Amino acid sequence: MFPFLPRMRRPLGALPRRFLSIAIVALLVGVPAAPPAEAASCEFVLGFATLHGLIPGIVGQCLENEHHNPTNGDGLQMTTGGLLVWRKADNWTAFTDGYRTWVNGPRGLEQRLNSQRFAWEANPDGLPVVGSEIGDRCRSAGLAVGLTGTDAGAGNVVATLRLTNTTARTCTLFGYPGLQLLDAQGNPLPTHAVWGGGWFSNDPPPSTVVLAPGASAQFRLHWGQIEVGDETTCPTSERVEITPPNAFHFIVLPMHIRACGGGRIDVSAVRPLDS
Secondary structure: OOOOOOOOOOOHHHOOHHHHHHHHHHHOOOOOOOOOOOOOOOOOOHHHHHHHHHOHHHHOOEOOOOEEOOOOOOEEEEEOOOEEEEEOOOOEEEEEOOOEEEEEEEOEEEEEEOOOEEOOOOOOOOOOEEOOOOOOEOOHHHEEEEEEEEEEEOOEEEEEEEEEEOOOOOEEEOOOOEEEEEOOOOOEOOOEEEEOOHHHOOOOOOOOEEEOOOOEEEEEEEEEOOOOOOOOOOOEEEEEEEEOOOOOOOEEEEEEEEOHHHHEEEEOOOEEOOO
């Protein structure tokens, strides 16, 4: 589910400031209610830059740089038009003006009210559904993940991983997988997954991948193995949590990754095999 702001009957510009503040608090517990003063220098990057490029007049200008909720890892950025949100748990990027929400999902950019859900979204609150189903998304329980190979050189490693549909039904994947490094005891390590950035910054945008029963898709990871700045050690995993795009549960894969730069890992979108 994507719990955006509460139901409202007026557009953002017509709302008193106190109501907007309350709405922002309702979005994510622990996020400051009052919008920050306009930053002297801020910018949109990665998924937020993509969404701003699609609807610049609606998103408006940035008031701050993207930051992350320390409790759940969600990415947030206030703008003159509202709030940009990336939910780590769901792998969705969206914008809300307090009344409407624009979600960059499996059918590209779509708009709905905050009091509605798309047919492809999780909807545990039973809100009114808009749009039509495009086919079941692949669930974590019906996918197997495996490492198919790595290439290393000059302090860089690129790994290719495969997601395989283990069910008897066709399903779809769209977007980027989530990632969390774990130590040998299963404790989380510093992880900074960058979707479509760095090594994969010239890749085409995500597209829907249809997986028939037994079919596979792939994605790639890149990390550096040379300490950055004053680093003396780098986060080193023995296992990795992989969350398929738009899924709610992760799959644990034994995988040794020494990711310098504070655990930075560039992540590609899920693609058809050999693309």
